[in-house]
């Protein structure tokens with residue numbers, strides 16, 4: 328490819344809405360162009376990268392025994408009603424109507440469609456196990472599309488679905504996919520951690536995410552991990568052992584009584600006023616889960632993990648209640664306490680969920696829905712309403728200990744590039760997707776599903792590989808392997824040597840760009856760094872002595888070599904791509 332002909336427009340500045348490196352650089356280097364919020368054009372350079380990621384994914388999925396198909400992007404409402412998700416999927420599901428007023432949606436994922444295919448085709452146990460996958464654009468009307476390709480509304484995904492007759496079969500395929508994923512991300516030049524995660528709207532019982540660990544803002548997930556054993560989990564699923572804490576207040580409160588606690592709206596104010604550690608306060612928080620209030624009770628030094636609370640409440644949507652909603656709830660129950668003084672008392676008819684650690688608390692402090700008052704020396708069972716529902720709703724924090732081995736947990740940020748789920752019969756059962764066993768008995772299929780964000784993976788590679796000058800693509804997914812830069816295109820010898828190397832590399836199957844633009848060398852070098860070619864060969868003044876400059880983008884290393892050696896190095900490097 329001649330640079331003068333390449334359909335690319337680099338920008339002088341980063342786009343103003345770009346917050347993270349991959350968005351900034353991909354936009355500035357001309358890889359992507361925004362069409363509308365969360366929807367991007369993949370320009371020729373980007374498309375080459377995406378096709379390479381897809382190729383790696385295809386090769387590894389095929390090698391793992393999966394078969395590729397392609398399902399429609401538009402899906403009928405009826406299928407989603409069968410699975411029960413039409414109601415629960417929420418606003419991320421982009422719904423539309425056709426000319427006959429039939430309701431449809433743009434596929435955010437394809438469990439329903441694949442299950443309907445299987446139901447028609449897989450009639451006997453003899454047809455399993457089978458794993459089917461596709462690579463396709465998905466649409467999710469994300470609340471906050473941001474970070475360019477990392478969280479788009481339209482994005483490219485590889486989604487795979489496995490069908491088995493037994494849990495053991497599913498376990499085996501799950502392991503098989505985990506190994507394939509490891510190879511895929513390795514080949515894309517990405518170091519990933521496989522972490523336990525919440526199963527979310529897709530459902531099922533067990534799931535893991537593949538995280539690219541990053542210290543940039545792009546890491547939307549907190550990952551807790553242990554250095555001593557293999558424990559690692561997304562914060563929405565992580566559990567921990569707690570450090571020692573004072574959880575019995577008998578040294579502070581001789582009796583159970585209501586005390587004045589004026590103006591103690593915050594936990595800090597309350598613990599300071601009563602001169603007690605916050606571990607002796609039972610905090611009551613009001614959430615709205617699927618439009619209904621839920622009260623979460625938790626030791627006041629700890630925070631609630633909203634996904635865990637939502638799951639415990641059996642909901643699909645959660646947010647903290649606004650002060651207006653809290654006031655409304657108070658009024659409804661005949662109280663008028665300000666936030667800070669809320670408690671479970673008198674709230675018996677709404678869902679109350681307490682964190683498991685609350686069981687250990689004794690002689691504690693709790694709000695009683697009266698402003699400027701608290702109950703001290705309170706105990707479960709006698710002083711507050713009976714709690715039926717205990718669950719782990721706690722956010723793990725730095726300083727907590729590993730639930731497996733007891734050593735300290737560490738936390739880091741991660742970008743989720745892939746996700747594997749054991750679905751079991753979550754879709755096959757409601758959709759009545761069954762097969763006949765050896766004895767002619769029907770059973771629902773045991774399913775798994777396995778996703779990889781193709782476009783997110785490419786963007787994550789930029790997050791993982793860049794410097795202040797631009798992208799440093801891993802060779803395996805770079806749009807081109809090498810750029811040849813003649814410093815002065817009017818210099819005959821420089822041009823002749825550059826063109827000769829270009830022809831030889833092309834002939835050897837190397838993806839090479841010749842920067843034949845009539846631009847200053849500085850401009851060409853800047854563009855080369857920004858676009859992120861893994862190698863650069865410069866034909867400058869030294870060609871007169873028989874040398875060119877060979878630069879490795881990743882390390883910045885520069886060597887003076889003969890044109891023959893430069894060509895040889897590149898051909899070897901390309902031949903060694905995994």
Ligand code: ATP
Pocket residue numbers: 436467469476477478479480481482483484527529743744745746778779780781782783784
């Ligand atoms: P997230 O928690 O980041 O929203 P998810 O759990 O909703 O992800 P899945 O439904 O498991 O994601 O989708 C499979 C893969 O698709 C993810 O691992 C991710 O790589 C990719 N993906 C999901 N949502 C987006 C998006 N909005 N933009 C780009 N890629 C996405």
Ligand code: MG
Pocket residue numbers: none
């Ligand atoms: Mg999502």
